[in-house]
Amino acid sequence: MHTMVIALGGNAILQKGDKGTAENQRRNIGKTAAQLAVLAKEGYRLVITHGNGPQVGNILIQNEAARGKVPEMPMDICGAQSQGMIGYMLQMCLQNALRECGLNIPVSTVITQTLVDKNDPAFSHPTKPVGPFYCRQWAQERMEKYGETWIEDAGRGWRRVVPSPEPKSIVETPSIKSLVAQGHIVICSGGGGIPVMETEDGSLLGVEAVVEKDLSAEKLASSIGAQSLIILTDVNGAALHYTGSSEIWLGEVTLPDLVKYYHESHFFEGSMRPKVGAIMRFIEHGGKQAAIASLDRAIEAARGETGTRIIA
Secondary structure (H helix, E strand, C coil), X not given: CCEEEEEECHHHCCCCCCCCCHHHHHHHHHHHHXXXXXXXXXXXXXXEEECCHHHHHHHHXXXXXXXXXXXXCXXXXXXXXXXXXXXXXXXXXXXHHHHHCCCCCCEEEECCEEECCCCCHHHHCCCEEEEEEECHHHXXXXXXXXXXXXXXXXXXXXXXXXCCCCCCEECCHHHHHHHHHCCCEXXXXXXXXXXXXXXXXXXXXXXXXXXXXXXXXXXXXXXXXXCEEEEEECCCCCEECCCCCCCEECCECCHHHHHHHHHCCXXXXXXXXXXXXXXXXXXHCCCCEEEEEEHHHHHHHHCCCCCEEEEC
């Protein structure tokens, strides 16, 4: 059986202009689920991972609004909350879409932890923005009172930044592999997984950080022995000289060429660069097929017909 990891971008859950209501999110996920059901019908074993940025941002706002009324939750707990919420919506929409295709495939969500190194240099240089924008006074108060790191962002206000360490392993890999072997569609590693580190005695401890979701998707795909990794986003692949007069969209590309373009800094940090890095790593680690494509072309991307794709 062909196991395929599909990493859903934020547009699978929230579209530009959406208010983020439950109905907004369910409607968008329903459209995505319909495409995933077609792939399941074609015989692919699917493992689904997803972003969670806006959802965690809203949970952080709710934390602030309820300050003094209920205890504030740390970021690892907020990440777990978002995994459960999005997992539930994906699970339900997928089950409905599968039923419409005449399929009776079990769908399971696994709350997933991602192991990171406590000595990762990212902990000394927080760079990942989280949550909404605030005024300077609020940011200074948080920095002084809680030791958080905040930055001013291009005149839009102040925003908290947290470390973005490299994923070392997916803690729940054995459970995910077992479910896939039993024929389940598995939803896991949402938002890159909940970052945890090992303490001196080997126990796990949640940390205030965000793991890059595309790199976690690659770690997940490699660790479960998937044949394919498909990253779906809001554009149909990667481009050289993006938005410039000499823009060139990449279709099928060799790994050495993509590595060359990557090191020539053609891809922007925080957007396409981690996606390109993820598909490169996947092929380097033994994967057979990797692609970046737009969400509305998921089926063609999985078949190797569109997007930026590497074939081993």
